[in-house]
Amino acid sequence: MLAGLLLVIFGFLGQNFFVASQTTNATCDAAHNWAFNSKKQSPCQVASALITVCTGSYEVVALPIDSHYAGPANVQDANPCWCNSVVYSLLAECGLCQDRTITMWSLWEINCPSVSDSSFHCLYPQDCTFPAGPIRM
Ligand SMILES: *[C@@H]1O[C@H](CO)[C@@H](O)[C@H](O)[C@H]1NC(C)=O
Numbered sequence: 001m002l003a004g005l006l007l008v009i010f011g012f013l014g015q016n017f018f019v020a021s022q023t024t025n026a027t028c029d030a031a032h033n034w035a036f037n038s039k040k041q042s043p044c045q046v047a048s049a050l051i052t053v054c055t056g057s058y059e060v061v062a063l064p065i066d067s068h069y070a071g072p073a074n075v076q077d078a079n080p081c082w083c084n085s086v087v088y089s090l091l092a093e094c095g096l097c098q099d100r101t102i103t104m105w106s107l108w109e110i111n112c113p114s115v116s117d118s119s120f121h122c123l124y125p126q127d128c129t130f131p132a133g134p135i136r137m
Pocket of ligand 1: 061
């Protein structure tokens with residue numbers, strides 16, 4: 001009985017963990033601690049969690065020197081997560097906090113059939129704790 005209950009609870013949590021899972025091997029400079037959210041997640045971790053909503057899982061890989069995160073490479077790669085200015089802002093800050101560069105939103109969204117500006121629909125609101133700084137909502 002207890003085991004069954006635990007299984008059910010774990011089933012629910014499992015879904016949450018799936019959405020909440022964020023993977024990145026990018027390390028943010030301590031000078032950018034202000035860009036971490038209240039759960040102490042880096043902008044790179046939060047971006048990964050948001051992109052996961054569209055793609056199932058997504059690792060934000062650390063940027064090589066002199067490079068930046070870019071928007072969808074073609075229309076087929078475009079989805080509501082990549083074509084979202086919150087994700088753009090988070091990945092821009094994720095680049096800056098690694099001492100790398102950024103690209104402009106106008107270039108980022110070039111392959112997006114439509115864009116969502118300044119909001120992100122969170123399946124599980126607890127997974128979408130945004131840093132107050134870099135995001136204009
Ligand atoms: C991050 O992960 C990617 C792919 O898994 C790897 O190619 C890259 O070398 C890693 N970078 C660092 C700084 O660990």
